[in-house]
Amino acid sequence: MSKESLKEMERKMQSTLDALRHDLSSLRTGRATPALLDKITVDYYGTATPLQQVAALSVPEPRQLLIAPWEKTMVDPIVNAISKSDLGVQAVKDGDKVRVSIPALNEERRKEMVKLAGKKTEDHKVAIRNVRRETNDHLKKQEKDGEISKDDLKRAEEEVQKITDKYVAEADHIRTDKEAEIMEV
Numbered sequence: 027m028s029k030e031s032l033k034e035m036e037r038k039m040q041s042t043l044d045a046l047r048h049d050l051s052s053l054r055t056g057r058a059t060p061a062l063l064d065k066i067t068v069d070y071y072g073t074a075t076p077l078q079q080v081a082a083l084s085v086p087e088p089r090q091l092l093i094a095p096w097e098k099t100m101v102d103p104i105v106n107a108i109s110k111s112d113l114g115v116q117a118v119k120d121g122d123k124v125r126v127s128i129p130a131l132n133e134e135r136r137k138e139m140v141k142l143a144g145k146k147t148e149d150h151k152v153a154i155r156n157v158r159r160e161t162n163d164h165l166k167k168q169e170k171d172g173e174i175s176k177d178d179l180k181r182a183e184e185e186v187q188k189i190t191d192k193y194v195a196e197a198d199h200i201r202t203d204k205e206a207e208i209m210e211v
Contacts, residue, residue, distance in 0.1 A: 147201035
């Protein structure tokens with residue numbers, strides 16, 4: 027198996043882990059983080075625009091976000107967009123800024139978030155295994171075409187499995203960290 031094939035496989039697996047981190051960053055943990063608002067879009071002159079493109083986001087306190095729009099006319103559309111979202115947070119107009127208080131999560135909601143984190147992680151682990159399957163299929167085709175021997179195929183499949191195990195373990199580690207953050211009171 028060529029080094030390029032292994033590097034391509036690892037690149038795909040790494041991008042899957044990056045996607046997992048991004049997905050989990052949007053889960054509410056009771057702690058303020060600008061990533062909570064990643065999926066919020068605001069009506070900006072008739073165009074649905076990501077909130078980060080129309081305002082600066084900061085975290086002045088552990089349970090509060092401060093949104094400073096580039097244009098003062100954007101305060102009301104930002105408040106409306108956040109209020110209509112499914113985040114379960116309330117946006118309050120504070121002069122030419124918007125304050126978002128992040129309420130503490132109750133125990134039931136925390137457990138729901140942990141389940142959701144587990145589901146998202148499992149989906150990404152399936153994607154990692156799909157990359158492994160594609161790579162193994164490619165290797166078997168190479169062996170069938172006479173490009174590599176049976177011994178080379180076996181060694182390459184073992185290497186692919188080692189790499190896959192490493193990325194699956196990393197996905198589990200990311201999930202464990204997120205679950206600890208969610209359950210933190």
